[in-house]
Amino acid sequence: MIDSKKIIIALDYNNSQEVSKLINNIDPNLCRLKIGKELFTKYGPKTILELHDKGFEVFLDLKFHDIPTTVYKACISAFSLNVWMLNIHLSGGYDMAIAAMNAKKDCQSNSKLIGVTALTSLTDDDCIRIYGCNRSDQLKRLKDIGLDANIDGFVCSPYDIDTLKADNKIFVTPGIRTNNNTNDHHKVIAPQEALKLGSNYLVIGRSITESSNPNKEIEKIVNSL
Ligand code: C5P
Numbered sequence: 001m002i003d004s005k006k007i008i009i010a011l012d013y014n015n016s017q018e019v020s021k022l023i024n025n026i027d028p029n030l031c032r033l034k035i036g037k038e039l040f041t042k043y044g045p046k047t048i049l050e051l052h053d054k055g056f057e058v059f060l061d062l063k064f065h066d067i068p069t070t071v072y073k074a075c076i077s078a079f080s081l082n083v084w085m086l087n088i089h090l091s092g093g094y095d096m097a098i099a100a101m102n103a104k105k106d107c108q109s110n111s112k113l114i115g116v117t118a119l120t121s122l123t124d125d126d127c128i129r130i131y132g133c134n135r136s137d138q139l140k141r142l143k144d145i146g147l148d149a150n151i152d153g154f155v156c157s158p159y160d161i162d163t164l165k166a167d168n169k170i171f172v173t174p175g176i177r178t179n180n181n182t183n184d185h186h187k188v189i190a191p192q193e194a195l196k197l198g199s200n201y202l203v204i205g206r207s208i209t210e211s212s213n214p215n216k217e218i219e220k221i222v223n224s225l
Contacts, residue, residue, distance in 0.1 A: 007031040010205030028055035057084035065089035068099035075103030090115040090142040097149035112152040117142040120157045158194040174203040
């Protein structure tokens with residue numbers, strides 16, 4: 001899968017002025033944008049439309065997880081907004097993943113539907129408590145659900161790609177840093193290293209959004225890849 005636009009900027013803001021300030025100063029030819037629960041819950045679909053108007057493609061990161069019918073309907077709403085990428089929790093099960101895929105088909109959407117396996121915040125102990133198996137086994141179980149439902153790929157830590165690797169699947173990876181600041185991640189990795197491990201798209205938040213010149217930072221990363 002060759003796509004030279006590998007950077008997805010996480011718009012982790014709670015106010016639209018900061019979003020406008022950022023998007024007026026960055027180039028949609030160099031990156032895509034990710035809208036998560038915080039921004040979407042506050043401002044709703046109009047944010048997506050505004051970003052589209054500025055020429056940006058959008059990853060709607062709402063990590064749907066519910067009964068299949070509800071996820072089907074939520075995905076119909078999301079695909080109807082022409083998002084470039086959407087995600088679900090694979091721990092919602094095979095029927096739920098198929099419901100999301102059916103929504104994509106019924107919308108005749110070219111969006112990418114990707115699955116969350118074990119959240120990167122979960123340790124082995126957490127997985128044993130929640131799922132009754134260690135993290136690596138849980139990743140493998142959820143990978144199988146994703147492959148059986150034929151979703152487009154996975155969102156995961158770059159360090160999980162080895163376990164999840166499969167033909168023709170895309171890997172979207174957060175936890176990317178251009179500095180040594182881990183913030184709330186257990187482990188971080190440089191953009192080039194994440195690509196070497198098999199990442200196709202790099203979700204980058206604070207390394208770009210907190211920099212004094214975000215567009216320059218994006219250009220620097222793009223040139224380093
Ligand atoms: O680069 P930074 O740490 O600021 O990026 C944080 C972003 O990565 C947040 O939007 C968060 O939701 C996202 N993330 C994710 N999946 C994870 C961990 C973080 O999408 N497993």
